[in-house]
Amino acid sequence: MQSLDNFISGKLAKLEAASLRRTLVDTFREDGIWVTRGGRRLLSFCCNDYLNLSQHDAVKTAAIEATRKYGVGSGASRLVTGNHPLFAELEARLARLKGTEAAIVFGSGYLANTGIIPALIGKDDLILMDELNHACLWGGSRMSRAKIVTFPHADAAMARKLLAKHRASHPHAMIATDGVFSMDGDIAPLRALSDMAKEYDAWFLVDDAHGLGVVGGGRGSAFIENPPVEIPLQMGTLSKAAGGYGAYLCASRPVIDWMHNRARTFVYSTGLPPASAAAAIAALELIETDKALTAKPVQKARAFTKSAGLPEPMTNIVPIMLGEEKRALRASEMLAEEGFLVVAIRPPTVPAGTARLRMTFTAGHPDAEIERLAHLVRSRVLGN
Numbered sequence: 001m002q003s004l005d006n007f008i009s010g011k012l013a014k015l016e017a018a019s020l021r022r023t024l025v026d027t028f029r030e031d032g033i034w035v036t037r038g039g040r041r042l043l044s045f046c047c048n049d050y051l052n053l054s055q056h057d058a059v060k061t062a063a064i065e066a067t068r069k070y071g072v073g074s075g076a077s078r079l080v081t082g083n084h085p086l087f088a089e090l091e092a093r094l095a096r097l098k099g100t101e102a103a104i105v106f107g108s109g110y111l112a113n114t115g116i117i118p119a120l121i122g123k124d125d126l127i128l129m130d131e132l133n134h135a136c137l138w139g140g141s142r143m144s145r146a147k148i149v150t151f152p153h154a155d156a157a158m159a160r161k162l163l164a165k166h167r168a169s170h171p172h173a174m175i176a177t178d179g180v181f182s183m184d185g186d187i188a189p190l191r192a193l194s195d196m197a198k199e200y201d202a203w204f205l206v207d208d209a210h211g212l213g214v215v216g217g218g219r220g221s222a223f224i225e226n227p228p229v230e231i232p233l234q235m236g237t238l239s240k241a242a243g244g245y246g247a248y249l250c251a252s253r254p255v256i257d258w259m260h261n262r263a264r265t266f267v268y269s270t271g272l273p274p275a276s277a278a279a280a281i282a283a284l285e286l287i288e289t290d291k292a293l294t295a296k297p298v299q300k301a302r303a304f305t306k307s308a309g310l311p312e313p314m315t316n317i318v319p320i321m322l323g324e325e326k327r328a329l330r331a332s333e334m335l336a337e338e339g340f341l342v343v344a345i346r347p348p349t350v351p352a353g354t355a356r357l358r359m360t361f362t363a364g365h366p367d368a369e370i371e372r373l374a375h376l377v378r379s380r381v382l383g384n
Contacts, residue, residue, distance in 0.1 A: 025038070027341075032047075032053075032055040042339055042340060043366075046341055046358065048239065049362060051243065051297070060279075062281065062282035066278035070274035074273060076270055087272075098222075099228065101253040102255075103251070104266065106265060106266055109136055110139065111247065111265040113136040114265055115263035116235060118140060125173060127141045127148050128150075128163055130154065153181075154188055154189055159196065163200050167202065173202035174204075176206075177190075179208035180214070180315050185315045187211075187221055204231050206221065206231045206234060210317065211315075212241050232252065234250040242287070293363055297316035298361075301313045301317070304374050305318060317358065323354065325344070331380075338372075340369075342358075345358045
């Protein structure tokens, strides 16, 4: 095993030299926004708990009661142990929220996309991908062994040209994109992509992990416009605005039935713990009914950018582009000294030369602290 350790030690040294090595830092989340790290209490602007529902009394109570009644685990795959009634309720609620016939819940977003895509697309088929799609979309696409063609970020015109060029050579095609891009905070040109998917008979998959609960009245990016954009494969997670864990696909009944049979990450994975399913049901109830709550994250983000002299964001995710990894790390350290947790995002999570601070705004962030953060970014990060 010495050769393995030597090999990995050399790899880690190269990451360290390039300011790209990552380390785990013990961090205690006090509530939805405050954390303790390294003996300091920090206000976090890097968490995806956009509505602070991980700390909501109704959501926590639902999880606790489900654990007391059903235990901490589901025992095995849902196809083996049986379909717990909580899953049926959760999937029915998701389908209703997204306006589809049915839904299926997976263990995580990564498990969802690495199960969904290979279940639908094979080695002779085509996948058209936005170049900035999340890693799980790339992972599922590569596992399918299909031909992958990328288009420049959010460039619907180029996507159309590429689809026109390649579509006839493949029996089936898929267009896959994030709805809200997690590192940039912008929204895909969903209407244009949906229209071309219908024109060229391509199946349209949108990963809306960062849209649920935040945009479109809480229903997600497909519902920003009126009428909503037609998206036959609506994927997302329960670990961001919903505050818990898990993921889903909302689609037609035949597609969901097929997932029960051929999505390997569903068939061969243990079902979500009952607490996670119950928490998600409670969270979705809040997302459906409390429109003032779901509007707050974007409102807070726009208050920040207005004060910081930055362009108005489309969502609650605001990237501060700094380019160099060391510059992003220094900015993150400075903000920590001032009481803010804002993590530097570096390659390979983002393209080379685009290291940044990724700020996420939640419903619970205090307005006075947002103003103070904006002042620091304007004066000490951007130098304005």
